[in-house]
Amino acid sequence: MALLEVKNLNVYYGVIQALKGISFEVNEGEIVALIGSNGSGKSSTMKAIMGLVHPKSGEVIYNGEKITHTPTCEIVKKGMTQVLEGRHIFQELTVHENLMLGAYARRDAEEKKNDIKKMFELFPRLEERKNQIAGTLSGGEQQMLAICRALMSKPKLLLLDEPSMGLSPILVKEVFDIIKEIHNRGTTILLVEQNASKALAICDKAYVLETGSITLSGTGSELRNNDKVKKAYLGGE
Amino acid sequence: MIDIINTFINGLSLGGIYAMIALGYTMVYGIAKMLNFAHGDIIMVGGYTLFVAIGLFGNPILAIVVAIILCGVLGVLMEKLAYKPLRGASPLAVLITAIGVSYLLQSLSQIIFGAGTKYVNMPNWGSITLGSLRIQVYTLVTLIASVVIMVALSVFIKYSKTGRAMIAVSEDRAASELMGINVNTIITITFLIGAMLAAVASTFYLLKAPSISPTFGSMPGIKAFTAAVIGGIGSIPGAMIGGILLGVIEVFTNSIPAIAPYTDAIEFTILIIILLVRPTGLLGKKRREKV
Ligand SMILES: Nc1ncnc2c1ncn2[C@@H]1O[C@H](COP(=O)(O)OP(=O)(O)O)[C@@H](O)[C@H]1O
Ligand SMILES: [Mg+2]
Numbered sequence: 001m002a003l004l005e006v007k008n009l010n011v012y013y014g015v016i017q018a019l020k021g022i023s024f025e026v027n028e029g030e031i032v033a034l035i036g037s038n039g040s041g042k043s044s045t046m047k048a049i050m051g052l053v054h055p056k057s058g059e060v061i062y063n064g065e066k067i068t069h070t071p072t073c074e075i076v077k078k079g080m081t082q083v084l085e086g087r088h089i090f091q092e093l094t095v096h097e098n099l100m101l102g103a104y105a106r107r108d109a110e111e112k113k114n115d116i117k118k119m120f121e122l123f124p125r126l127e128e129r130k131n132q133i134a135g136t137l138s139g140g141e142q143q144m145l146a147i148c149r150a151l152m153s154k155p156k157l158l159l160l161d162e163p164s165m166g167l168s169p170i171l172v173k174e175v176f177d178i179i180k181e182i183h184n185r186g187t188t189i190l191l192v193e194q195n196a197s198k199a200l201a202i203c204d205k206a207y208v209l210e211t212g213s214i215t216l217s218g219t220g221s222e223l224r225n226n227d228k229v230k231k232a233y234l235g236g237e
Numbered sequence: 238m239i240d241i242i243n244t245f246i247n248g249l250s251l252g253g254i255y256a257m258i259a260l261g262y263t264m265v266y267g268i269a270k271m272l273n274f275a276h277g278d279i280i281m282v283g284g285y286t287l288f289v290a291i292g293l294f295g296n297p298i299l300a301i302v303v304a305i306i307l308c309g310v311l312g313v314l315m316e317k318l319a320y321k322p323l324r325g326a327s328p329l330a331v332l333i334t335a336i337g338v339s340y341l342l343q344s345l346s347q348i349i350f351g352a353g354t355k356y357v358n359m360p361n362w363g364s365i366t367l368g369s370l371r372i373q374v375y376t377l378v379t380l381i382a383s384v385v386i387m388v389a390l391s392v393f394i395k396y397s398k399t400g401r402a403m404i405a406v407s408e409d410r411a412a413s414e415l416m417g418i419n420v421n422t423i424i425t426i427t428f429l430i431g432a433m434l435a436a437v438a439s440t441f442y443l444l445k446a447p448s449i450s451p452t453f454g455s456m457p458g459i460k461a462f463t464a465a466v467i468g469g470i471g472s473i474p475g476a477m478i479g480g481i482l483l484g485v486i487e488v489f490t491n492s493i494p495a496i497a498p499y500t501d502a503i504e505f506t507i508l509i510i511i512l513l514v515r516p517t518g519l520l521g522k523k524r525r526e527k528v
Contacts, residue, residue, distance in 0.1 A: 073414050101402070102416055104417045
């Protein structure tokens, strides 16, 4: 059984149809990538899964349970969360307060403290800045904070929407290393990226989105060697 | 000199009342992203509740507790019945609904209690003398109570889990949902707190001038809304500072006979000047556009 199953999802914004019957699966332990150009519907897919936008039709099944109409905050409690495109950290709160909010739905005070320690081991730079107002962090640090904050809810499945966006090449590498590390520690990942070559290099399987439809799918290496993908998303090597 | 100190204390006390009402406007604006134009009418409902409850129980403290509870329930019902169905609707639709709720409450009170003024039998605590300073006890009570309430509210927002969630929701609703925060619950709590503060403000108003009519809440509502905008709508410390500032200005202009008749005009002029210099109010910040 797949951990996440998306069936025939249709999403509209007013009269604009952003998703045209999308179906795919994420199995436990996988890294699955969604690639596609700007406006192809990647973020809409993630938001529809998390209940942040409401699909007109179709189903989202998580862990065998239909969650299409479950409120977002309840979905988070079931073990799935998302890092939004553009980070969306709480600018006016400190790094530590942001992390604590990530664990908002949890009731285990002691474990939370431990988990914050683990986050700081993973990202020592955040520990140095733990009492700093998050809005004053650099772009890379904000992205790390957004990822850590999401991890604080202890997700089984983590959705990452363009985590490398707007970062320098060194930081992009760092972000991808971290994604691998999180995956190694046992979290299943659904990754949206415009940086297709990096995403295809780390994923188990990938789907290509074009104007709201999935046009191609396969393993990371299959897609990396696909002529169409090479031309459209890998700079035509 | 004594006169000035006295006027200042009166101003602070009135400012405390404005601040408490302004907090309701600003918290609802910050968290639910809407202007609750019926907020002033909660003050009015609080006033009539005191009127009835003092008549029934004779005990003003019990009556105040009843008013606070009833107003809290009213705030929650208002949000659930009138505003929640409009979540995601255009701001104009929400604004018109809020005006509708305001008229509804005023009309209901007029049907029940009539359009005339009613006298509320509030306790009279007299005055005390400190040296050559003579202060009404209700002025001191208002001042102290509003300071205590504001400090308590600030501590609650800064340090409690729910308070943090309120800040989170005011900053970013989608990200808050993704933290597992139930945004609807946070909005409900916000309306509850705002309405309860309005009931407290109503009590202080009636201690000062114990008469009430269906439009009782309108002027304090508008004044406190002005205070919230001066302080920066959405900002909690802003509402406190704006409220106190407006109260002090009002009492001082009222104490100078030559300009006293123009008090309201002066207050709204100050609002306009502050908004011209700082369009976001004293402590309001311009939201950074997110990528
Ligand atoms: N809130 C919105 N209102 C209207 N249209 C939207 C909204 N969000 C996205 N869209 C449209 O939906 C389509 C898909 O957008 P999106 O899912 O953000 O794509 P991607 O993440 O792949 O760039 C685009 O045409 C975009 O303009
Ligand atoms: Mg996107």
